[in-house]
Amino acid sequence: MIQTESLTKRYPKVTALDRLTVDIEPGVTGLVGANGAGKSTLIKILLGLAPASEGTARVLGKDSAHEGGAIREQVGYMPEHDCLPPDVSATEFVVHMARMAGLPRTSARERTADTLRHVGLHEERYRPMGGYSTGMKQRVKLAQALVHDPRLVLLDEPTNGLDPAGRDEMLGLIRRVHAEFGISVLVTSHLLGELERISDHVVVIDGGKLLRSQSIGGFTGATASLAVEVTDSDAHPDGARALLDALAAQGLAATAGTGHVVHVDASAPDTNADADAGADADRVYDVVRDTVADLGLGLIRMEQRRHRIAEVFQNDRNDREEVRS
Numbered sequence: 001m002i003q004t005e006s007l008t009k010r011y012p013k014v015t016a017l018d019r020l021t022v023d024i025e026p027g028v029t030g031l032v033g034a035n036g037a038g039k040s041t042l043i044k045i046l047l048g049l050a051p052a053s054e055g056t057a058r059v060l061g062k063d064s065a066h067e068g069g070a071i072r073e074q075v076g077y078m079p080e081h082d083c084l085p086p087d088v089s090a091t092e093f094v095v096h097m098a099r100m101a102g103l104p105r106t107s108a109r110e111r112t113a114d115t116l117r118h119v120g121l122h123e124e125r126y127r128p129m130g131g132y133s134t135g136m137k138q139r140v141k142l143a144q145a146l147v148h149d150p151r152l153v154l155l156d157e158p159t160n161g162l163d164p165a166g167r168d169e170m171l172g173l174i175r176r177v178h179a180e181f182g183i184s185v186l187v188t189s190h191l192l193g194e195l196e197r198i199s200d201h202v203v204v205i206d207g208g209k210l211l212r213s214q215s216i217g218g219f220t221g222a223t224a225s226l227a228v229e230v231t232d233s234d235a236h237p238d239g240a241r242a243l244l245d246a247l248a249a250q251g252l253a254a255t256a257g258t259g260h261v262v263h264v265d266a267s268a269p270d271t272n273a274d275a276d277a278g279a280d281a282d283r284v285y286d287v288v289r290d291t292v293a294d295l296g297l298g299l300i301r302m303e304q305r306r307h308r309i310a311e312v313f314q315n316d317r318n319d320r321e322e323v324r325s
């Protein structure tokens with residue numbers, strides 16, 4: 001969907017993008033970075049709205065520097081900042097955007113009604129947007145990005161300014177854009193946690209440089225663990241201890257948790273491939289279940305726990321600091 005090669009953007013006082021090379025495939029991709037990391041700059045260059053200082057960017061196989069118009073025909077864009085005219089209704093605005101994208105009048109009206117319904121705007125769509133809540137404005141911005149049925153949408157901080165419930169709704173909507181319509185999504189946020197929930201792949205940038213580009217499974221699968229809670233039995237008055245010893249005897253890495261809980265490392269020992277990691281976790285599940293049954297313990301709960309991306313990054317940061325010191 002998107003390829004950049006040594007993409008660099010220099011402003012007089014700051015380098016917003018620094019030799020960024022990424023390759024983004026179909027699906028939902030989260031672009032994460034602190035404020036000022038260069039996310040909006042990247043989006044503007046991809047759309048052909050700002051020139052790069054050096055390097056190249058291609059979107060849907062087209063060159064952003066020379067084919068911006070053709071790219072924007074097939075790509076939707078939800079800008080970060082409030083950009084809606086206050087005295088027109090959502091319907092009028094989205095119809096206008098659909099017409100700008102080249103849809104004939106009748107299909108522009110039909111697509112507008114469908115899209116506004118999809119984002120959850122109903123009767124309010126006939127009211128002037130100046131009176132809308134932030135959540136409603138974000139929905140209109142998403143609707144105008146989708147109205148011309150693009151292959152890809154670039155969403156710049158779509159959860160900005162939303163309360164937790166609004167944030168959840170927006171994230172659900174974004175996931176559905178891909179799941180129901182097959183539209184690929186590049187969505188930015190400074191919050192790792194929220195992108196982790198909806199993305200297939202995450203790209204992390206910092207100071208305009210690429211820190212990581214990886215599938216969510218790759219980020220978190222390698223550190224997945226199982227929390228297993230068991231009862232005691234007459235034969236094993238300390239059930240958790242008995243389970244821990246039995247698992248260790250079978251070569252599984254297990255540690256004692258609090259109370260009757262045992263944590264079992266469910267990661268693939270010698271592979272980074274997501275599919276293999278998943279299969280490996282399944283095998284660990286089976287061994288744990290059979291061991292609990294063989295010991296005659298009661299199984300209260302067995303739960304897979306993926307590390308949150310933020311924890312993985314914290315570990316990365318600790319590693320880097322260790323290297324430096």
Ligand SMILES: Nc1ncnc2c1ncn2[C@@H]1O[C@H](COP(=O)(O)OP(=O)(O)OP(=O)(O)O)[C@@H](O)[C@H]1O
Binds near residue numbers: 038080157
């Ligand atoms: N037009 C501009 N002129 C000068 N500097 C700019 C311009 N646009 C962005 N910058 C600077 O480039 C850097 C990256 O900005 P950018 O807006 O791309 O970051 P961001 O990751 O989108 O952050 P935010 O979410 O805060 O917008 C920042 O230091 C910003 O101040």
